[in-house]
Structure formats: structure tokens, C-alpha cells
Amino acid sequence: MTDAPKPLGGNGSGPKSAYFLSHADQEIERRTLAVLVDNEPGVLARVVGLFSGRGYNIDSLTVAEVDASQHRSRITIVTQGTAHILEQIEAQLLRIVPVAEVIDITNSKTGIERELALVKVAGTGEKRVEALRIAEIFRAHVIDTTNESFIFEVTGASEKLTQFVDLMRPLGLVEVSRTGVLSIKRGKEKG
């Protein structure tokens, strides 16, 4: 039964196997996922560990308990990947035992996304006045002030916050703290 083996390796394009599975030619999409979980020890580590273990991206992450009586926490994750990867992310998240729901806020096109930033700006004279004037335009609140500094609280879409921070940079930006994206669906329906 010694048959000459058939030619292997294909036509010069090189062999491909699951190890070379590439979705590079597919479009990368950004997704905001709300992950509702049982607030038990280690649950955040499980969710985050899934992303690092399987090589998925996390652009932003927020978490807090949202229903104390049911010990339910809501984790909002902004991620990106190809459609295939994003489908896997959702399926893999649901495999985690304490994960109850995964809600795709982006995909629905009806989601609202908000972020909050605390922005410290130090300066005097004209720059200080200019900072205050821009803050007004962005509807930022001053939540702490000294003769030489302000702390602004600003909320809105992430792009708006980034824009605000960029404008503050030449006016004496000291530091920024951001919450990451929070999201919820529009309308009366849950999730």
C-alpha cells in the first residue's frame, strides 16, 4: 500500500491551519457590552481573565453593584474586534458560571453611553479665565477650587471628554481621572 503521497502544502501560498486563522481582512468593530453578574468573590477577575486569556481587547471597563438585594453587579466593557471575535466574546462570557446576561448596547443602536471625568487644571491669570470659560461651554462643574487651581467634573460621550481634556492641556492640565464608559438602553424596556 505504498502510494506516493499527494503534493502537500498547496500552491505556494503556504499551508494554513487553525493556528494561522486570521481575521485581519475583516473590519474591526467597537462594542459596548453590559455584563450582568452575580456579585460573588472573584467574578471581575473571571471576566477580565477571560479577555486576557483569550487575547481579546478591553478599551474601557467599569463595574459596580446595581441591585444589592439580588447581589447583581453590572460590568460595562468597551471592546473591539472582528464580528467573529465579538460573537465569541459574547458566547465565552456567557460560559462563565456567575454571568447572568450579556447585553450588547452598541449593536442595538439604541444605547446611551456616558462617561464622567475629573479634570484638575492649575494656572493663573488669563489661562485660568479661559479654562473656566471652556468649562462652561462643556457644562463642566467646578467641584473644588483654590487660587491657583480648579477641579472640573464633566460628563458626556467619551469623545467629548477627550476633547475637553485636549483643550485644557495648554491651560495648565495637571491630571485626569475618568470612569470609563457607562451604558444603558433607551426606551422603557430593560436590556
Add this chain to the structure above:
Amino acid sequence: MTTKSKAKPAAETAAPRMMTGAQIVVEALREQGVSVMFGYPGGAVLPIYDALYGQDAIRHILVRHEQGAGHAAEGYARSTGKCGVALVTSGPGATNMVTPITDALMDSIPMVVITGQVPTHLIGTDAFQECDTTGITRSCAKHNYLVTDVTQLARIMHEAFYVATSGRPGPVVVDIPKDIQFATGPYVGKEGITKPTYMPQRIPKTDAIKAAADLMTKAWRPIFYTGGGVINSGPRASEKLRELQELTGFPVTSTLMGLGAFPASHPDWLGMLGMHGSYEANNAMHDCDLMICVGARFDDRVTGRIDAFSPKSKKIHIDIDASSINKIVRVDVPVVADCAEALDALITEIKALKRKMPDLTPWRDQIDTWRARRCFTYTNSAEMIKPQYAVERLYALTKDRKTYITTEVGQHQMWAAQFYHFEEPNRWMTSGGLGTMGYGLPAAVGVQAAHPDALVIDIAGEASIQMMMQELSTAVQHKLPVKVFILNNEWMGMVRQWQELLHGERYSHSYSESLPDFVMLAKALGGHGIRCNKPEELDAKILEMIDHPGPVLFDCRVERAENCLPMIPSGSAHNQMILGEITGNEVGEAGRKLV
């Protein structure tokens, strides 16, 4: 929105019995129907060992290394369909369990692992024999728990069994600090334990079944590609698979993990598929027009070159784990369900359709021409025992008994899969996903503990067996008469084969310069040793092994340079198998980079 479940209130129980944490553990095991467990004591589990002392509901098998306890629990689970249980101490006890836990995750084996932990107030202080067990096992267990409150212990124990055995089964770790084992708390029974966030979807959706049945009744070149999920689902799934095959007449192939779900003696059985599968199975997979994947996961050992994988077929995928569907291969009809339920629904639907199905004769004729290549043919020898011949004779002399086969990992494993044939599920225990050398002997110990009267054989290689050979001592102590049938070619055979195929015969560190005298080793450990190096003596010595009442190490000296064929080299398609001799030119530059 994707929701797993709606929350349900947990049932209340009246006036719970109070007992220590250690007693709660043993009581929960008893209530869960555990009759055999495997373990190794140590400082952080002494209270649980104390609670085990003097009771006879649960038989405890003392192993020689914690890894052995884990694989034994896996063997027990896989051969019975029940949950395997292992009990080990903190620190090194827990870290030694990481390999079997990962193994069980990869092969979807239900297993509950109880680990001791340092007392609560010492956690995080680098205490003696402390390790972050839940941190370490987070990515290799299906789920894990660190118990910090004795009032939650009983619930967690029951929940661990539920999570381990339901849905896609897997290993669950319960880490119990020593002070929790001493503390007193309420015992609650398993009734009413629910996990609202975790409710696997067992029943298939009707529209998916209708779509699948429609494709199945119109296919001209169909094939069943079945996997370990059929075994895990329980004996009913194997019955339903046979019933559906009877109804449709479709040919069947299976992954390594699924062997036994469909009888190997059936005329429509194609043999195992994949890297070392049969020529007919792989070609049928490549040329089919409809693939019905039941409880398999398109592993890279199965698919080969993914962009050339079964290019012309529609694909139906039945799996209880939604994340397995569309992970590697896009399918046309996904069916998220328990295999038995889905197969049952398909039988009902296809019968109800009353459709005249296409004539499969041309497809069968095509398959017969592939079969006629007789891909497992090898050149036998009168001087040296060929490993294939050894497994063939072992099969011939044991097939009419109640025989369970375990394996280690390597060439011998593939020869066992090719030349040993299974008629029933749960008779074949092998490390498929993780490929753990050392799995076979402890797994055999677990199988024998579950089936004391059965013939349990570990088909081994001389390299693999040395990874866990101390467990022969366990078999001797507990009077578990396992037989270890070593195909001894003095090489790490699969490594040697790959070096021949991919690295220009540069045999780097794949030859064992020094091997134990396995006959003496068997004696030293309290077992019986047999050596055979002549083909004409093989039958008599195999019979001697079977007839010996205790554990046996059988040192079967085989042809050293034999390669395991046929083979699809990494990066090649199903219809590009190496059938005859390896020439060394089969694999291109890119293929050499694959595993």
C-alpha cells in the same frame, strides 16, 4: 440581549442539622451519591480526613501523587458517567492537581476537586503550604469557589456538583480553609439548590431542528461527525445516535473522544477521523455535502488545514456549549442543546417529514473505494513485534470480555485508537485535548475502582508510563488489578516521528538512554511483570497478563522505528494524507512551524 435564565428563589429548608465544616463536606459527598473518591492527605485537609475516618459510605483510594488522584477521578467519571471526586491538601496538593483539572476541562470531564486551604486569617500571608488555589485554577477549571463562610459550605458543595455535571461538564474546585472545616454550620440538602445565572440550554429550538431535518432529508453525501459530547450526554445519546443512523443510513465517523458512541462493527462505521484517522473517514469529511457534527468541536487535530476543511458541505453543529459553535468553523445550522435531546428531536422530525430521501448508493460506493485502500495496513514481521500487531492481538484476546481501555499519550495512543475497536460508550478513556502523558495508569486505577470485575488495560508507552508509574503502588494497595500494556520502543515515539518528518531526522533528546527494567519495577512495586519480545509468544503472554489476578506491567518490546500512519501533517487538508512511508519531504517550510 442574551439571557441565561430568570432568577428563581432558592427553596427554604426548616431546622437544618448543625455539624462541622468537615462533616458537611462528607455528608454532601454522601448525599451526592459519591461511593469512591481519590485523594492524598495533608495539613490543610486533616479535619476532612478525620471526618472520613471510620465511615464506610465512601471508599477513599489513597494515591501516591495528587496528579494521580485527579486522573483517577477522571477515569472514574468517564467510565461511569458520574462525577469524579478528588481530595487534596493546600499548596503543593493543589498545584499538583492543576494538570488533571486542565485535562478535565479540555475533555469536558465532570469532576469536583476539594482542596484544603490555610486558615482564613492566614490567607495572603505566604503561610506554609499556601497558594492562591482559586487564582491558579481560575482559567483551568469550569468554575471554582473559595469558601469563607461555613454557612455557605453545604450549598457550595451541592452547587459544585451541579455545575460540574450539567451543561458541558467540567472540573469544579472547592477550596476550603482549615478553620472553615473546623467551624460549625448548618447542613442543607441538595434539593432546591439552583444557580440562576447558570442554566444550560438542554432542549433544542424547534426551528433549528426543522432546518437540520430538512438538510438531512435532502443530502446525497451526508456524514455524522460525532465527538465526546455524545459520551458525556449519557448512554441515551449513544442509543439515539444509533437510532438516527438506523433511520437515515448515514456513515459515521468520530473524534478520538467519541469512540464507542457508535459500534465499530457497524458496516457504516468509518473509523476515527483526523490527523491519524482513517483514509475513508477523512476523505468522506472532505467530499461530503452535509456534515452533522454532534458534540464535537472542530479541534485542529480533526480539521487539519482549515481553509480546505470540507469545502463543499453544509454543516449542522449540535453542541450544548454555544461558544463551541462558530468558534473555528462557520456552520449553517447551529443547534444549542444536549446531544440526546437534539438527536431525539431530529428522529421525531425526520419521521414526521415522511420524505423520500436521496439514494445513498453512489456515496456508499465512493466510500467503499476509499475503504479499499486499507489505510491501516502495515508490514508485519516474524522477528520483531510490530506495535500495531500487538494492539491487534490485545484486541482479539480481550474483546469478548468486559474490557475498559485507557491510554497514555503518543504513538501507542493513536495505535490503540486505530486498532482497538469499541462497541459501547464509556469503555475508552484517553487524554484528548490536553494530551497528558501519565494519564493512563491513574485513569485505569479510577476505572477499576468503579468496575472491580472488569478487565482494565492501560495501553501505554515506555516514556509516558514513567510520568505516573508510582500509581502501580496505589493499585497494589487497593487490590485494583489493572494491566499496563507498554508498547516499548525505547523512543518518545511521536516526538521521534515528528523529528523524522519535520526536522531532517535530527533526533534531539527523544531517545531514553536509560530505561527501568519494567519486570523488576513491577515486582518492586508489588505487581507482576511480563516481558515479551517475540511475536510468536505474544498471545500466550497476553493471556498470562489477563489471567493474573493482580496488577501487571507488560513490557512489550516492539519495532523501534515504526511510524504511526496514516497521517495528515499539520497544515494539510483531509484529502492529503500520508499513507505509506514517510519520505521527509511531506511538509513545507510553513507547515514545520505548526504543532
